Amino acid sequence: MTDNEIGRRGHAGWLAGVAGLAAVGSLAGVTVARSLTRRVTDDDPYAGEDFELLDADRSSVVTTTDGVPLAVREVGPTDAPVTVVFAHGFCLRMGAFHFQRARLSEQWGDQVRMVFYDQRGHGQSGAAPPDTYTVTQLGQDLEAVLAVVAPRGPVVLVGHSMGGMTVLSHARQYPQSYPTRVVGAAIISSAAEGVARSPLGEILKNPALEAVRFTARYAPGAVHRTRGLARAVIAPILRAASYGDEKISPSVVAFSEKMMHGTPIVTLVEFLHALEVHDEAAALPTLAKIPTLIACGDRDLLTPVESSREMAAALPKSELVVVPGAGHLVQLEQPEVIDDALVRLVERATPSKLVALTRRLRERVRPRG
Incomplete structure (x- = not known):
């Protein structure tokens, strides 16, 4: 197939995709723009925040079994x-855990090493x-990271x-590591299955995305022609779904959008498809062996709260x-x-000596009311 044919197919998919946007309803078009406008405020407690804090931490590269270099940062x-090993979400990067790295590194001190x-x-x-x-594959990548940076000792994911789906995938593929190696896990704003039932499912049905995915796979040289198609479909939805509160810091919004905009288009469309076919429910019996944290916002449009409730119900040692x-x-x-929930998780998942140490440290760090 020639580049011209690819372009025509992509254009046809785009036209169909525009029509498909109507199915997304109030999440698309002008409504999204207005919604996003309402969700910023002049009051910005994080103005001047250094959101690149992780770049200064100890760095290394872990090479996966198929030869992909993964950038790693660690503190502690x-x-x-x-x-504690952190795996970020779709269209983001390790900086998505900026606030966890900033606060928990002080709170845990030398008792916990954090890996991003x-x-x-x-x-x-x-x-x-x-x-x-x-x-x-993401579950296998996580195993590669663990093999290099945490080959021994207890690990919380x-x-x-x-x-979160990466953690579930790892649990399904490496059940022998639970609870001998992995002693606790947190699944935040995620789902074991059924993503297609959420509003994200409507986005995944858009023909424009499939056209871009086809181009990325079979005519990578022409992918730049379809770059705007996928972003026009998905970017407004991601922006609108990211935050629920109307008083979110403009600096935090700008930081998250920078991460999203920096994600390559091939990564975006391919992992969207991966989310569409995602089903890691088979991992839940393995996670049931260890203390878990299931957390989400009640205005999460991409992985609705029902998904978290379903997972928590299947995990007897979970905190929802x-x-x-x-x-x-x-x-x-x-x-x-x-952050508070992660502190509680590590206390539940680790030996009693560490629990006592982290609790005393927490009480010393937390301001007195």
Whole structure:
């Protein structure tokens, strides 16, 4: 198929996709723009915040089994009693855990090492063949990270959105690591299955996205011609769904949009397809062996609160945290709630000696009311 034929197919898909936008209803078009406008405020507590804090941390590169370099950052001593590994979500990068890195590194001190990495095709990690952009592969990438940075000692996994699906995928593929190696897990703004039932499912049906995906796979040289098609479909939805509160910091909004805009178009369309076919419900019996945190915002339009409730119901050692007024990026919108929940998770998941130490440290750090 020639580039001209690819272009014609992409244009036809785009025209059909425009019509398909009507199915998304109030999430699309002018309504989205107005909604986004309402969700910023002149009061910006994070004006001047250094959102690139992670770039100054210890860095390394982990190479996956199929040769993809993953950018890794870590804070805390390598011999800390427990390691907490963070996996970010779709169209983001490790900086999505900025507030967790900033506060928890002070709170935990030398008792916990935190490890962050960019998923394949995101941030500073390498691109990969499009057919490897699957949730199954992400679980294998997480195992590669653990093998290099945390081969021994207890590990707690934290995943947001697609990162939560990464944790589920890892649990399904490596059940022998639970609870011998992985002693706790947090699934934030995610779902074990059924993403197609959410408003995101309507987006996934848009023919424009399939046209761009076809181009990315079979005529990568022409993908720049369809770059705007996919972004026009998905970007307004992601922006509108990111936050639920009308008083969200403009600096936080700008930071999250910068991450989204920096995601390559091939990564965007391929992982959208991966989310469409995602089903990691088979991982739940494995996660049921360990303490878990299930957290979400009650205004999350991409992975609605029902998905979190379903997972929590299947996990007898889980704590369910529903954050009022928060959207999909709950760890950026209401970081204190998520930070506190992660502290409780690590206390539940680790030996009693560490629990006592982290509790005393928390009480010393937290301001007295």
